Amino acid sequence: MTFSDSHAHVYSPQFQPDQDEMLLRAYENGIETIFMPNIDHESIEAMLDVEARYPSQCFAMMGLHPCHVTRNLERELYEVEEWLGRRPFAAVGECGIDLYWDKTLLAEQQEALRVQVALAKKYNLPLVLHTREAFRETADIITEAQDGTLRGVFHCFSGTPAEAEEVIRLGFQLGIGGVATFKNGGLDKVLPGLGLEHLLLETDCPYLAPIPHRGKRNEPAYVPLVARRVAELLGCPLEEVAAATNRNTLALFGEAGK
Known part of the structure; x- marks a missing residue:
């Protein structure tokens, strides 16, 4: 089976001691494509270095993480x-x-989000959205900007069924990660009502490792653990989850990874 990790910070300093071994483990576990979100200007060099060394496996994104927004964001x-x-x-x-x-x-x-939404339109690129304790604020900006051209993913989705439906109405995908495996993660009440066509798999590594690795460093090799939980909740074969989510990820991110 082939998987994609739609959101992984594999350039993080936490992977410096064993980055090559970690990426090999990912490949050996079927994770053939890894998409890397940027954080701020300080993360660009490390991210592009990984992409240069693994050009057929790792693909860079460009953006500014909300937790790295300051009053001098220009x-x-x-x-x-x-x-x-x-x-x-x-x-x-x-x-x-x-x-x-x-x-x-x-x-x-x-303001930073609105600027990046405009950049996504300008360059005809999907958006990778981070929202924590701020679903309404994020969704409102996407709603006001949606003119039929915006697409993307609400990554690390852990919201309600109503919020999932709103994401889908906005024309966006849901990024599902290790939270799906948590006992009180809440996605057991959301995923059974969704079709596979709306889902991407992710790790958000080095954060949010799935069970049985919760609390430890996460890595792309754990994507199949998330996929198995999604398969259980949707009542479908693991192979179907792998194929659909891989197809969704590659379709969303265009030619990258193909």
Whole structure:
């Protein structure tokens, strides 16, 4: 079976000691394509280095993470736009709104998201959306900007059935990761009502490792653990989950990974 990890920070410093071995484990477990969201200007070099060394497996995105938005966000957004005009990327992201840690920069996060939505339209790229304690704020911006051309994924989705339906109505996909395997993750009440055509698999590594690795470093080799849980909740074969989510991921991110 072949899988895609639609959201993985494999360039993270946490992988420096064994990055090559980690990516080999991913390949040996069927994860043939890994999509890497950018964080800010400091993560670009490491991300592009991984892509250069693994050009048939790892694919870069370009964006500004909401947790790295500051009051002086112009420099970061300028760098994002400059890179998008310089070479191809799989998506704009990750971007969005995160009010879990700090609510004082909501206006700046909203502005950063609106700018990146405009960049996604300009370059005809999908959006990779991060939303934590801020689904309404994120969805409202996507709703106001949706003119039929926006597409993308609400990554690490852990919302309600109603929120899942709203994501789908907006023309976006749902990124499903390790939370699906958590006892109280809540996705057992969401996924059975969804079709596979709306789902992507992800790790968000090095974070949110699925059971039985919860609390440890996550990595792309664990995507099949998420896929098995999705198969259980949807009542379909694992092979069907692998094929559909891999197809969805490659279709969303265009030519990257093909």
